[in-house]
Structure formats: C-alpha cells, structure tokens
Amino acid sequence: MIEFQNISKVYQGKNGEVQALEHVNLKIMDGEIYGIIGLSGAGKSTLLSMINGLEYPSEGTVLVNGNNICGMSFSGLQKIRRTIGMIFQEFNLLNSRTVRHNISLPLIIAGEDKAVIRERVDKLLQFVGLTDKAEQFPDQLSGGQKQRVGIARALVTNPSILLSDEATSALDPDTMESILDLLKRINKEMGITIVMVTHQIRAVQKICNKVAVMQSGKVIEEGEVFQVFSNPQQEITRDFVRTVVPDVITPSVCRQIRMESKGNYEILRLKFTGNNALGDLIYQINTKFLLKTRILHATVTELDEQTLGILILQISGSPEQIAEVEEYVRVCGVQCEEVKCQYGF
Amino acid sequence: MVFNILPWGDIIEAMKTTFFMVSISLFIGTILAVILAFALVLTNDGGLWENRYVFYGLNSVISLIRSLPFIILITFIFPFTKMIVGTRIGATAALVPLVCFIVPYLARLFENSLLGVDKGIIRAAKAMGANYFQIIWYFILPEAKSSMILSITIGTISLISATAQAGTIGAGGIGDMALTYGYERMDVPVMLATIVILVVIVQSVQTLGNYFAKRARNH
Ligand SMILES: Nc1ncnc2c1ncn2[C@@H]1O[C@H](COP(=O)(O)OP(=O)(O)O)[C@@H](O)[C@H]1O
Ligand SMILES: [Mg+2]
Numbered sequence: 001m002i003e004f005q006n007i008s009k010v011y012q013g014k015n016g017e018v019q020a021l022e023h024v025n026l027k028i029m030d031g032e033i034y035g036i037i038g039l040s041g042a043g044k045s046t047l048l049s050m051i052n053g054l055e056y057p058s059e060g061t062v063l064v065n066g067n068n069i070c071g072m073s074f075s076g077l078q079k080i081r082r083t084i085g086m087i088f089q090e091f092n093l094l095n096s097r098t099v100r101h102n103i104s105l106p107l108i109i110a111g112e113d114k115a116v117i118r119e120r121v122d123k124l125l126q127f128v129g130l131t132d133k134a135e136q137f138p139d140q141l142s143g144g145q146k147q148r149v150g151i152a153r154a155l156v157t158n159p160s161i162l163l164s165d166e167a168t169s170a171l172d173p174d175t176m177e178s179i180l181d182l183l184k185r186i187n188k189e190m191g192i193t194i195v196m197v198t199h200q201i202r203a204v205q206k207i208c209n210k211v212a213v214m215q216s217g218k219v220i221e222e223g224e225v226f227q228v229f230s231n232p233q234q235e236i237t238r239d240f241v242r243t244v245v246p247d248v249i250t251p252s253v254c255r256q257i258r259m260e261s262k263g264n265y266e267i268l269r270l271k272f273t274g275n276n277a278l279g280d281l282i283y284q285i286n287t288k289f290l291l292k293t294r295i296l297h298a299t300v301t302e303l304d305e306q307t308l309g310i311l312i313l314q315i316s317g318s319p320e321q322i323a324e325v326e327e328y329v330r331v332c333g334v335q336c337e338e339v340k341c342q343y344g345f
Numbered sequence: 346m347v348f349n350i351l352p353w354g355d356i357i358e359a360m361k362t363t364f365f366m367v368s369i370s371l372f373i374g375t376i377l378a379v380i381l382a383f384a385l386v387l388t389n390d391g392g393l394w395e396n397r398y399v400f401y402g403l404n405s406v407i408s409l410i411r412s413l414p415f416i417i418l419i420t421f422i423f424p425f426t427k428m429i430v431g432t433r434i435g436a437t438a439a440l441v442p443l444v445c446f447i448v449p450y451l452a453r454l455f456e457n458s459l460l461g462v463d464k465g466i467i468r469a470a471k472a473m474g475a476n477y478f479q480i481i482w483y484f485i486l487p488e489a490k491s492s493m494i495l496s497i498t499i500g501t502i503s504l505i506s507a508t509a510q511a512g513t514i515g516a517g518g519i520g521d522m523a524l525t526y527g528y529e530r531m532d533v534p535v536m537l538a539t540i541v542i543l544v545v546i547v548q549s550v551q552t553l554g555n556y557f558a559k560r561a562r563n564h
Contacts, residue, residue: 052472054471054472074476077474078474078476079474081471081472081473081474082473082474084472085472086469086472086473088465088468088469090463090465092463092465092466092469093466094484094487094488095488095562095563096487096488096490096491096561096562096563097487097563098563105470105483105484106473106474108483109473109474109475109479109483110474137563139563153473157473163472
C-alpha cells in the first residue's frame with residue numbers, strides 16, 4: 001500500500017516559490033492500477049516521484065508498504081527502489097548500449113550474477129515481445145519498442161510497484177493502446193501495483209481501477225474510475241471525461257430540435273450503469289406513458305469491466321406527464337437529469 | 346634527391362620528442378581533467394553534490410588559466426616547473442606547462458560532454474537504486490564517452506601546436522624544428538618537410554578520433 005499523508009511541496013524557483021503540491025492525501029492499495037490525471041504543471045510528476053524518493057515533500061509523510069520514505073537511510077532507500085520500477089515519457093534509455101544491456105542495468109548495479117541476469121533478461125525480452133531486438137541499439141527502435149525496453153528494464157528486478165510517468169504520452173494512438181494493453185497484462189499476470197500519471201483520459205479509461213484528478217497541486221476529485229466517469233463532480237473532470245465519453249448533443253442536432261419542435265418537450269440525459277445498462281426502459285416509457293420519445297445521442301462505454309450507457313432523449317408531452325416519466329426512470333435506478341440545448345440561435 | 350638533403354636523423358629525433366611531450370601530458374592531463382570536469386558538473390546547480398563554493402572556486406581557476414596564452418603560461422609557472430622537475434628547460438620541463446595548459450582546456454570540453462548527458466537518464470539511474478559511483482560509471486560515462494573522445498582529439502591537436510611554443514624553453518620537437526630550420530636558418534626544404542609531417546600527424550589524429558568516437562556512440 002502507498003499512502004500520501006498531507007503532502008505539500010514548495011520549490012524554490014527562479015521567480016520565487018512555487019507551490020507544486022498542497023495537502024495531498026491519497027491511498028493506493030496493492031494490485032490497483034491507479035491513475036493520476038491532470039493538466040501540465042498540476043504536480044503529478046512531483047507526487048509520483050515521492051514514492052521512490054526522487055523528490056521529498058516539504059511537509060507530510062509518504063508510506064510505501066509501511067516504510068516512511070522520507071526518514072530513510074540511503075541504503076534503505078536503495079533497497080526500496082529495487083522493488084519499485086519506473087517508466088518515463090522520454091524512455092531514458094542509454095543510446096550507447098544495446099537493448100539487452102539497458103534491460104540488464106538494474107541487475108548489474110544490484111551486483112547480480114551474469115548467468116542470472118541473462119536468464120532474467122531473456123524472459124523479459126520475450127514478455128515484451130522484443131527477443132529479436134536484443135542486440136540492437138535504442139535509436140534503431142520505434143517509440144513503442146523503446147517503451148517496451150523501458151518496461152522490461154523496470155520489471156527486471158521483480159518489483160511489486162510500477163510507476164509510470166506519462167509513459168504513453170509520446171506515442172501515436174495505436175502504439176499507446178498496445179502499451180496500455182501491456183501494462184494491464186503486467187498488472188493482471190504479475191500482480192504488480194501500477195501508479196500511472198498521465199494527461200490522457202483515454203489511458204485512465206482503458207486500464208485504471210481508481211483515479212485522482214489533480215489541479216494546481218491539489219487532488220480535486222478521487223475515486224473508482226467507474227464512479228468518477230459516470231458522475232464527474234468537478235468542471236475539469238467533466239471536460240476530461242467528455243472527450244472519451246461524450247454526454248452532450250451535437251450543435252447540429254440542437255439546431256434542428258429548435259427548428260422542428262412544436263409543443264412542450266424536455267430533453268433528459270439518462271445514465272445507465274452496471275446491471276440496468278441493458279434494460280428495456282425506452283420500451284417501458286413508450287408503452288406505459290404513451291409518450292413520443294426521440295433518441296438524440298447514445299453511447300455505451302466499458303470502464304473497469306463495467307458498462308456505462310449514456311442516452312439523451314427528447315420526450316414530448318405535458319409537464320406533468322414528463323415529471324411522471326422522470327420519477328419512473330429514477331425508480332428504475334437510472335441517473336436522470338435535464339439538459340438544455342446549449343447551442344444554436 | 347630531396348629525400349637526401351633532409352636531416353632525417355634530426356627529424357626522427359624531433360618526432361620522438363613531440364610524441365613524448367604530447368603523450369605524457371595528454372595522459373596526465375586527461376586523468377586530471379576528467380576529475381575536474383566531474384567536480385564541476387557534480388557541484389554545479391542541480392548536480393548530485395551541489396556546492397556553490399567549490400563550483401565557483403574551480404570555475405574561476407579554470408577560467409583564469411584558460412585566459413593565459415600558452416607562451417605566457419610557460420614563463421609564469423617557471424618557479425613551479427623548477428620545483429617539480431628540477432629544471433626549467435628541456436622536454437621534461439615542458440611537460441609541466443603543457444599539463445597546466447591542457448587540464449583546464451580538456452576540463453571545459455569534458456564538462457560540456459557531461460552536461461550533454463540527458464538528465465532523464467540520471468533520474469532513471471536513481472530510480473533503479475544506483476549510487477553516485479554507479480550513476481557515473483554505468484550511466485554518465487558510457488553516454489558521454491563518444492563526445493569525450495572527440496574532446497581528447499581536439500586536445501591532442503592543441504597540444505601538438507603548443508609543443509612548438511615549448512621550443513622557447515629548449516624542449517625541441519617537430520614544431521620547434523620548423524621554427525629553427527625555417528625561420529632562423531631559412532632552410533626551406535626542411536621547413537616544408539616538417540609542415541607536411543605536422544599536417545599528416547594532425548589529420549591522422551583527427552581521423553582516428555572520429556573513428557573511435559563513432560564506435561563509442563554504438564555499433
Ligand atoms: N525542480 C523544480 N524546480 C522548480 N519548480 C518545479 C520543479 N519541478 C517542478 N516544478 C514546478 O512544480 C509544478 C508541478 O510540476 P510537475 O509535478 O512536473 O507537474 P506535472 O507533472 O503535473 O506536469 C510546476 O509548476 C513546475 O513548474
Ligand atoms: Mg509531468
């Protein structure tokens with residue numbers, strides 16, 4: 001378990017002090033893939049680097065499996081660091097060394113046997129699918145392959161935690177997906193806890209169980225990915241989530257509704273989660289209340305192995321009838337809120 | 346014909362002297378410069394052993410010596426030379442000013458090579474649990490090696506040209522020979538021969554340096 005207790009960090013910058021972190025409290029459990037998302041400068045990397053002691057808090061405590069990282073001797077820290085792998089956006093590989101040598105480095109500096117190193121590296125080369133590239137140099141590899149080397153290097157000491165600082169941010173979309181798949185596999189097959197810092201909501205959506213949203217050095221929202229994505233509380237979270245799980249009607253649909261619709265109507269956004277995602281709600285509304293409904297927008301997304309469906313419906317009828325529908329929808333356990341046409345003239 | 350009018354014995358002797366001065370001062374100079382360059386980079390802002398006083402101290406001394414022309418440096422450190430090698434003239438005596446000249450020069454070049462190593466690599470090294478020595482040995486040196494070899498190449502060529510000025514304290518060598526035969530005795534064939542030899546030596550050093558630098562980068 002990784003615990004941040006009331007962490008603050010002040011940097012002495014060139015133009016005075018920079019408050020990089022402010023009273024951050026987080027708990028990351030074993031076996032989780034924990035996403036930390038936020039815009040550039042939010043303090044994500046600073047927070048992540050405190051887990052392996054690359055940065056120290058100005059205030060507060062960091063506990064990794066019960067060990068206080070800040071009060072540790074260098075040799076103690078060294079031992080802990082060998083149980084924590086780290087990967088980076090810029091890969092940080094030695095260009096003057098082969099892929100094999102790069103992956104071997106953590107074991108070489110730990111004073112491991114040559115034969116043991118060879119065996120371990122071969123295993124990891126196979127795991128990341130780079131067996132045929134062992135004797136090549138990093139600048140002969142693509143970005144995705146370089147990150148695979150970085151991942152193999154991070155895993156070679158058999159760590160229990162993997163820290164990822166924007167590991168997919170420098171990659172094209174397809175490569176990013178395959179690296180995310182690989183991270184998921186690492187978590188599932190090796191049981192390694194992953195802490196993933198990113199500004200890409202797609203990365204969080206695809207593999208994380210938990211997420212913390214950061215803004216200006218503070219954690220402003222935190223929880224299960226499914227919870228946060230299906231019901232984001234903060235504006236910035238909503239903006240992030242909207243880019244992968246759209247929940248608004250498009251401008252052209254909006255315009256059309258304004259032009260066409262006569263009489264009273266209301267637009268409702270319904271969020272189906274978990275088991276009721278595949279219900280027969282629309283059929284019920286149509287047959288029970290005999291009201292005309294029109295689907296303006298629909299998405300179904302899988303998050304952390306649960307389904308989130310978003311449906312935007314236009315319901316025509318008297319205000320009383322519509323209120324009854326809303327009541328019925330809520331009783332069925334479906335989140336429901338009114339949406340206004342925000343676009344058009 | 347031309348071949349016979351040249352004093353081959355003297356030329357070979359001069360080449361040996363140049364080789365002696367350059368190789369010894371380069372060897373000692375490189376070791377000292379590597380140490381100095383690491384001291385500069387490690388004590389600089391953001392270095393592993395950040396220390397303002399040490400950094401500014403070293404930095405000023407290096408800048409001071411670097412700003413003296415070699416011929417003045419030779420004279421300036423006469424007493425020091427005498428103290429170390431017991432004499433102020435000859436090839437051995439020339440080693441002292443040559444080393445004093447090349448150390449700050451190479452230190453500056455090495456400093457640049459070391460600063461060229463990506464900070465991210467040092468971060469990765471720390472994250473793996475590397476100690477300071479391991480960071481230098483397994484991460485910084487391999488990455489800086491190629492650029493340091495080029496620095497040594499430049500340093501060697503500067504040393505060859507500096508040995509010509511060491512002739513003023515009777516050090517001898519091929520550059521000195523060009524000066525005495527060409528300037529004092531107006532012996533054009535010998536002067537031309539020494540120039541050709543110098544050009545060939547410098548070009549070979551450069552070619553070799555480039556080759557080894559490329560090999561160090563990878564492949
Ligand atoms: N070594 C440093 N010195 C001064 N300021 C820093 C340093 N590292 C980070 N900062 C500042 O701290 C803030 C958070 O940085 P960082 O953790 O890198 O953010 P993120 O990873 O979310 O982009 C930024 O404003 C950044 O400029
Ligand atoms: Mg960052």
